[in-house]
Amino acid sequence: MQDHCPICEGSGLRVVQQPDGHRFAQPCECRLLRRAARNLQQARIPRRYELCSLDSYETVHKSANESIKAALRTARRFADGFPIETEGKGLLFTGSSGLGKTHLSVSILKSLITDRGATGVFWEHKELLDNLRAIYSLRTAGAEDKLLKSVITCDLLVLDDLGDITPSDWSWDTTSYILNSRYNENRSTIITTNLANEPRAAASSSDPNDRFAEARRAVARETLGDRIGERMRSRLQEMCVVVEMQGEDFRQRVKRASFA
Ligand SMILES: [Zn+2]
Incomplete structure (x- = not known):
């Protein structure tokens, strides 16, 4: 690719002449494209999402309800405003x-990498913790630092399926460390979760004779507060714009339509 660039003839730089005759070199378009391609390759985007775009979301979900349309508008605003207007705030998609x-x-991740030259990475929450844990147990010197550093320092982190893990102190400490470090450095994180953004289910009764409190808690749908704890949930609300999505499963609907 480099050898065949007709603009810079492979040097990666092109000379620009200003109206006053002053000449200076700047990175050639081909170099920026190569960098974006490399960043995209390192973003760990799962194959089934490789062709996703905000435009294709509109096509797939065009008969969507208001919460879905609002989510798309927020996603577009985020991508357009990044990173100046987003100021390190992220998005928390729930539903x-x-x-x-x-x-x-x-x-959003793809568009920021290809259009803005940003760096970013996609991780399922569980997979990220499994990887970190495996590295810790092997005691590979420096390896966990390298993984942690890449997750903390990239311009945009997508953390998919937050809370879908076996809870432990280590898991939550590690997760908070990552999220706090990013937020403190003004780096946005986009989070998705299937859990409802609600406080801990209010099933504990103050009446010690209320034998049904436990049963009520058991049937209530588990909330984000139940899973990640109230402190972390409120911290997430500080770090992210919460985007609540409602509706039926689009994939199910498509399946029913195709096999009816
Ligand atoms: Zn070039």
Whole structure:
């Protein structure tokens, strides 16, 4: 590719002449394209989401309800305003599975990498922790630092399916460390979760004779507050604009339509 660039003839630089005759060199378009291609390759975007874009979201979900349309508008505003207007704030997409939360998140990530030269990476929450844990247990010197550093220092992190893990102190400490470090450095994180953005389910009764409190908690739908704890949930609300999505599973609907 480099050898065949007709503009810079492979040097990666092109000379620009200003109206006053002053000449200076700047990176050639081909170099920026190569860098974007490399960043995209390192972004770990899952194959099934490789072709996602904000425009294709509109096509797939065109008969969507208001919450889905609002989510798309917020995603576009975020991508357009990044990084000046977003100021390190991220997005927290909530809603049941199949509404396209991951589609929107990946689309933003891809567009910032290809159009803005940003760096970014996609991780399922569980997969990221599994990887970090495996590296810790092997005690590969420096390897966990390298992975952690890449996750903390990239311009945009997408953390998919937050809370879909086996809870432990280590998991939550590690997750908060990553999110706090990014936020403190003004770096946005986009998070998706199937759990409802609600406080801990109020099932504990103050009446010690209330034998049904436990049963009520058991049937209530688990909330984000239940899973990640109130402190972290409120911290997430500080770090992210919450985008609540409602509706039925689009993939299910498509399946029903095709096999009816
Ligand atoms: Zn060139």
